[in-house]
Amino acid sequence: MHGKPTPRSLFSSTEFRAAWLAELVSFFGDQLARVALAILVFDRTDSAALTGLTYALTYVPSVVGALTLSHLADRRPRRSVLMTVDICRAIAAGAMVIPGIPLGVLCLLVSVMSFLGGPYRAAHLALLREILSAEQYPIGMSVRQITMQAAQIFGFAFGGVVSSVFTPRACLAFDATTFVASFGLYWCFVKSRPAAGTPEGTGSVAAGLTVLWAEPRRRAIFLSTALGFFYITPEAVAAPYASALGLGSVWVGVLLASTGVGAVAGLWAFHRFVPAHRYADHLPLLCFTTGLPLVAVAIQGGGIYLAMVSFAVSNALWCIQVVVSVSTLVELLPDDRRAQGMGVASAMNLTAQGVGTGGAGLLAQWQSPVFALSFMGAASAVAGLWPGLLWLRSTRKVAALPAPDSA
Structure with a gap:
């Protein structure tokens, strides 16, 4: 590549556009889902403590998932890991839309989605390095960070509007469709690459x-x-x-x-x-x-x-x-x-x-x-x-x- 990399030059890559958009739409959907879950749980329980606990479940299990499963994105093709996680999260988000779902099951599904978010981020960051050169990668991270910040702002605001105009379940249903869309973007536009080939015995947290x-x-x-x-x-x-x-x-x-x-x-x-x-x-x-x-x-x-x-x-x-x-x-x-x-x-x-x-x-x-x-x-x-x-x-x-x- 000649000259200084620019965001425009990065977006000329079909793979980068697809991987960037896949993460962006699912992240945006997650922000809507967080607002919807807080409203849904509070309406059903009238408990600020349970609402806060449910909101925490959208973050905390992600730590455990990142620690315990990130190595799979080195042992398996990273594109395949991302697509598998997307399908699992789409199923979990879709199940939360079921009317009358018990609160305990709802919390379990939230935890599963958060848990899978840990290895997803690790696999995505590693996949972007396969798509981008060492010179392009820092610019890609800048673009990613800017758009994630914007998506968080608009996601929280839009989530409140959708939950009030329609129902919190509409946000959850939208979140499920974003994971399906993310799966489709990886499937159609990102090339399959072999696994990096981590040797056995390197999968522990230590x-x-x-x-x-x-x-x-x-x-x-x-x-x-x-x-x-x-x-x-x-x-x-x-x-x-x-x-x-x-x-x-x-x-x-x-x-x-x-x-x-x-x-x-x-x-x-x-x-x-x-x-x-x-x-x-x-x-x-x-x-x-x-x-x-x-x-x-x-x-x-x-x-x-x-x-x-x-x-x-x-x-x-x-x-x-x-x-x-x-x-x-x-x-x-x-x-x-x-x-x-x-x-x-x-x-x-x-x-x-x-x-x-x-x-x-x-x-x-x-x-x-x-x-x-x-x-x-x-x-x-x-x-x-x-x-x-x-x-x-x-x-x-x-x-x-x-x-x-x-x-």
Whole structure:
């Protein structure tokens, strides 16, 4: 390929268009389903606790699935893994539409869908590296992150509209059709490739951790995924923060929407001004600075508008860090362990976010939402020093190694 890769050049590839669209439509459907499930469970139980538990089931099992099944996308053709997961999730989502389905069965089906989402993401990230060259992959990750942010914003909003105008089950039925559409896109437009061929004995969680921990640069990126513990704070305390300012629920949505807008703008600017081959150079700075904008909410008199800006900037830096980490890690992992390594790193990130949500909520309850935001923002900079300095040290060692003898 000649010249600098651009999003337009990526979309000239039929395979990339199909794989990108397959993930996008199923992800959009998932956002609608999350809104529908929350409404459906609350209408049937009138319990905020059960509603929150059901919503958590759309995330938590994904961690277990990523840890335990991601290696299958190295042992089996990745396209086949993705298509199998799509069919299984379509069946599960379709079953949730059945009228009068018991709440326990509904929760089980939600857990199955979430569980399968873990290996799906790992397989998809690894498949994209087969479709795209090393030079194109970072741009592909930027495009993916931007569209996922936009899909999340519109998915939540559209889910509320569909659930009110029609029924929550209409959202679940739509979610099931998105998985069928995703299956069809992979089937029709993505080539079948042989499995990467992971040897036996590498399917355990310990083996996945080892492949990330054994090499210092991989270890630095793996450690950086744990910083999601701090970065998730705006989402965790947006509601109590708005309430503390005496503002209504509409402002909670505005605060959360500002994070998505910031991410889209920040990712576009990063792609526009930073060459793809220089992405990894910015990892240490991103680890140190991503949470720092949250400290600004402690400024007296800042109010809701300053919070919107700090939320937007912090989330923009976080999304850039994700793009940098994913596009760098995928090159550092051997192809026959790529999906497993990506799956374990994803599981770490999701776990950190889940625990961080609880931690930020406790801090907000113990002190105040402003304290939780500013403390977690400052603490993220301190915690980010470890992966940042480890990355700098390890890359300098690699650069100092003698070049191989061309003779």
